[in-house]
Amino acid sequence: AEEGLAGSPFFRSRPERGLARVVCFSPRHDLTIxxxxxxxxxxxxxxxxxxxxxxxxxxxxxxxxxxxxxxA
Structure with a gap:
């Protein structure tokens, strides 16, 4: 944790398991929905x-x- 945030009830951290998926919905990368x-x-x-x-x-x-x- 960053200095000053340790022990704060608002900024707690713990290890977590997760997944991320990326979906490319067009071969044209400049195309928007x-x-x-x-x-x-x-x-x-x-x-x-x-x-x-x-x-x-x-x-x-x-x-x-x-x-x-x-x-970006």
């Missing part, structure tokens, strides 16, 4: 749902977050 057609968007959302359910079913997973990372 609003630019995609409805069928392509539906496929992405269906995959998000599938990943959410798959990860959420694992006993050691308590939280699943889905987001779009657009880089």
């Amino acid at each position: 609003p630019e995609m057609d409805q069928l392509a968007i539906r496929r992405v959302v269906d995959l998000w749902i599938e990943e959410y359910q798959t990860l959420g079913a694992k006993p050691f997973i308590r939280y699943v977050q889905i987001f779009e990372n657009k880089g």
